[in-house]
Amino acid sequence: MRLSAINFVKTLKKYLRIYRINIKYALMVDTAYRFSFFLELFVEFGYQAVLILFMQVIFSNIGAIAGWSYYEILFLTGLNILSSNIIVGLFGVYNLWALPERIKNGEIDFVLLKPVNSLFSLALSQPYLTSFISSFTGIILMVYSVNQMHLTLNFINILSGMLMLGIGAIIVFCIMCIFGSLSFVFLNASQLPRLPSSMAFQFKIYPHQIYQGIWKFVLYFILPVIFMGSIPAETMLKGMKFEYLLLGIVLIIVFIFLTFKIWNKMIKYYASASS
Amino acid sequence: MIKVTELSKYFTTYKKEPGLAGSFKALFKRKTRIIKAVEKISFAINQGELVGFIGPNGAGKTTTLKVLSGLLHPTSGNVNVLGFNPFDRKPEYLKQISLVMGQKNQLWWDLPAIDTFILHKELYEIPIKQYKQTLKELIDLLDLKNIIYQQVRKMSLGQRMKCELVLALLHSPKILFLDEPTIGLDVVMQKRIRVFLKEYNKKYGATVILTSHYMDDVKEICQRILMIHHGSLQFDGRIAEMIKKYADYKIIIVNFNKPVYRDDLKKIAKVIEFSPLRATLFIKRNKITYAANSILKNFDVDDLDINEPRLEDITREAFEQS
Numbered sequence: 245m246r247l248s249a250i251n252f253v254k255t256l257k258k259y260l261r262i263y264r265i266n267i268k269y270a271l272m273v274d275t276a277y278r279f280s281f282f283l284e285l286f287v288e289f290g291y292q293a294v295l296i297l298f299m300q301v302i303f304s305n306i307g308a309i310a311g312w313s314y315y316e317i318l319f320l321t322g323l324n325i326l327s328s329n330i331i332v333g334l335f336g337v338y339n340l341w342a343l344p345e346r347i348k349n350g351e352i353d354f355v356l357l358k359p360v361n362s363l364f365s366l367a368l369s370q371p372y373l374t375s376f377i378s379s380f381t382g383i384i385l386m387v388y389s390v391n392q393m394h395l396t397l398n399f400i401n402i403l404s405g406m407l408m409l410g411i412g413a414i415i416v417f418c419i420m421c422i423f424g425s426l427s428f429v430f431l432n433a434s435q436l437p438r439l440p441s442s443m444a445f446q447f448k449i450y451p452h453q454i455y456q457g458i459w460k461f462v463l464y465f466i467l468p469v470i471f472m473g474s475i476p477a478e479t480m481l482k483g484m485k486f487e488y489l490l491l492g493i494v495l496i497i498v499f500i501f502l503t504f505k506i507w508n509k510m511i512k513y514y515a516s517a518s519s
Numbered sequence: 520m521i522k523v524t525e526l527s528k529y530f531t532t533y534k535k536e537p538g539l540a541g542s543f544k545a546l547f548k549r550k551t552r553i554i555k556a557v558e559k560i561s562f563a564i565n566q567g568e569l570v571g572f573i574g575p576n577g578a579g580k581t582t583t584l585k586v587l588s589g590l591l592h593p594t595s596g597n598v599n600v601l602g603f604n605p606f607d608r609k610p611e612y613l614k615q616i617s618l619v620m621g622q623k624n625q626l627w628w629d630l631p632a633i634d635t636f637i638l639h640k641e642l643y644e645i646p647i648k649q650y651k652q653t654l655k656e657l658i659d660l661l662d663l664k665n666i667i668y669q670q671v672r673k674m675s676l677g678q679r680m681k682c683e684l685v686l687a688l689l690h691s692p693k694i695l696f697l698d699e700p701t702i703g704l705d706v707v708m709q710k711r712i713r714v715f716l717k718e719y720n721k722k723y724g725a726t727v728i729l730t731s732h733y734m735d736d737v738k739e740i741c742q743r744i745l746m747i748h749h750g751s752l753q754f755d756g757r758i759a760e761m762i763k764k765y766a767d768y769k770i771i772i773v774n775f776n777k778p779v780y781r782d783d784l785k786k787i788a789k790v791i792e793f794s795p796l797r798a799t800l801f802i803k804r805n806k807i808t809y810a811a812n813s814i815l816k817n818f819d820v821d822d823l824d825i826n827e828p829r830l831e832d833i834t835r836e837a838f839e840q841s
Contacts, residue, residue: 351623
C-alpha cells in the first residue's frame with residue numbers, strides 16, 4: 245500500500261514535470277509568432293464582450309433570473325468566462341478539439357509509442373496559453389460585481405467554490421474525452437469533440453435553478469456542466485451546500501471510470517495512416 | 520526476442536464511386552471492402568539481428584512494423600516482443616523500443632532539436648548522467664555538434680533525419696524499428712545513415728528492423744531479409760540464399776561494333792535492354808558458356824561483360840514469379 249502511494253507520487257511528479265516543459269515550449273512557440281498571438285487574444289476578448297452584452301440586454305428587460313440579481317448574474321458571467329477558458333485552454337484547442345485531425349493524418353503514431361498515458365498525452369498535455377490571459381477578464385468581472393454588491397467573500401466559501409469548479413472541470417473533461425475517443429472509430433468526425441464543450445458553453449451561463457423537468461435531470465446527472473457555472477458561483481457567494489458536494493464526488497467517480505473504460509476501448513480502433 | 524505466429528491484419532475500407540455524386544451515394548449506401556494488408560505471417564528474430572523487410576509498395580511492410588511496435592492491433596495471430604504483447608503498449612515495453620519513420624517527424628518543428636531531447640528525457644525517465652553520456656556519444660557518431668541547437672524547421676532533411684535518430688536512440692532501446700529511414704536523402708547522407716546504423720548495432724547489440732525501397736540499404740545493413748508480397752511472406756533468409764533461389768541467371772552486357780537486330784539476339788537469350796550498339800541479356804547460369812560463345816561467333820563484338828544480377832532485378836524477378 246505504501247509502495248503504491250510512493251509510486252503514485254512519483255508518477256504524478258513525472259507528469260507535472262512533463263506538463264511544465266510543455267507550458268514552457270508552448271510559450272516559446274506562441275511568442276515566436278507574435279502577430280497571431282495578439283490576434284488570438286483579440287478574438288477571445290471579442291467573445292467575452294458579446295457574453296457580457298447579452299446578459300445586460302436580458303437584464304434591461306427583467307429584474308432577476310430565478311432569484312439571481314443583476315450583479316449575481318454578472319458574477320456568474322465572470323466565472324463562466326474563467327471556466328470557459330479552462331475548457332478551451334486546458335482541454336480544447338490543442339488537445340481534444342485537435343484530436344480528429346491528428347488521428348486522420350496519422351500524426352499520433354509517435355504519441356502512442358511514448359511511455360506515457362495516452363489520455364494525458366492526447367487530451368491534456370498541450371495547453372493553449374492565450375486562454376490563461378483572457379481568463380483574467382473573468383476574474384476582474386467577478387471582483388467588480390462583488391464590490392458592487394458590497395459583499396466580502398468568506399475565504400472558506402471561495403475555496404469551496406474553487407473546489408466545485410475543479411470538480412466541474414474534471415466532469416466536463418471526462419465528457420469531452422468520451423466524445424473525443426469516438427473519433428478513433430469515426431474518422432473525419434472533426435466536430436464530434438466540440439459537441440460537449442459547445443453544450444457546456446450554452447448551458448452553464450444560466451443559473452441552474454431555471455432548468456426544470458427532464459432538463460433538470462440531464463443537467464444534474466447526464467451532462468452536469470452546471471458544476472462549471474452556477475454551482476461554484478453560488479458556493480462562492482452563499483456557501484457550500486453538501487448535497488452538491490456529494491453529487492459532485494459521485495459524478496466524478498462515475499465519469500472517470502466511464503472515461504477510462506470507453507477511451508481504452510475506442511483507442512483499439514486506431515488504424516494509423518499510410519506512411 | 521521477437522516471435523510472430525500467423526499474424527494477420529485486415530483493414531476495412533469503403534468503395535466509393537468517383538466524383539461528388541459518388542460521395543453522396545456513399546453517404547447512404549456503401550460497399551465495404553476488406554484489405555488484407557498482412558496474411559498469416561510467421562517469423563522469429565533474435566537479439567542483435569539486422570533484419571530488412573522488402574517488398575513493393577503496399578506489400579504490408581509498414582503494417583507489420585506498426586503491429587510489432589504496438590501501434591496496430593492484429594486482426595489475428597500471436598505477436599510477442601521482448602515478452603510483451605506490443606499492443607498493450609505497457610510503459611515497460613515502450614521504453615525498450617523505438618520507431619523512426621522517414622516520412623514523419625517527431626521533433627518540435629519550431630524549437631531547436633535539443634529541446635525535444637530534453638522532453639524525451641523526462642518522458643522516458645532517463646537518469647541525467649546516462650542522458651548526457653548517450654547524447655554526447657550519438658552527437659559524436661553522427662557528427663552533429665552545433666546543429667542540435669538550431670531550429671528544426673531550419674535544418675536540411677539530412678540533418679533532421681540525423682536528429683530524429685538521436686531522439687529515437689536517447690533511451691537506448693533494445694529494438695529499433697525503422698520505416699524507410701533514408702527516403703529522400705542524397706546518396707552521401709544515405710551512406711552516412713547506413714554506416715551509423717551498423718556501427719550502432721555493433722556497439723550496443725541493439726536489434727535493428729527496417730523497411731526500405733533502396734536495395735543498397737538492405738544490402739549494406741541487413742544480414743537477413745524478409746520479403747513480403749501481397750501481405751504474405753515470400754522469403755526469409757540471407758541475401759546470398761535469395762540470390763541462389765531467385766537468381767539462377769547472370770547478366771551479359773555486350774557492346775557491338777556494328778548495329779545489330781534485337782530479333783537476332785532474342786534467339787540466344789532474354790533481352791532486357793536494347794539499343795543497336797548495346798544490349799543487356801539475362802542468361803541461365805548453365806547456359807552462360809554457350810551463350811557467350813554464340814554471341815562472339817555471330818556478332819562483331821567490341822566488349823562483353825558477365826555480371827551477377829543486381830538485387831533490384833532479383834526481387835523484381837521474385838515478385839513476378841509469385
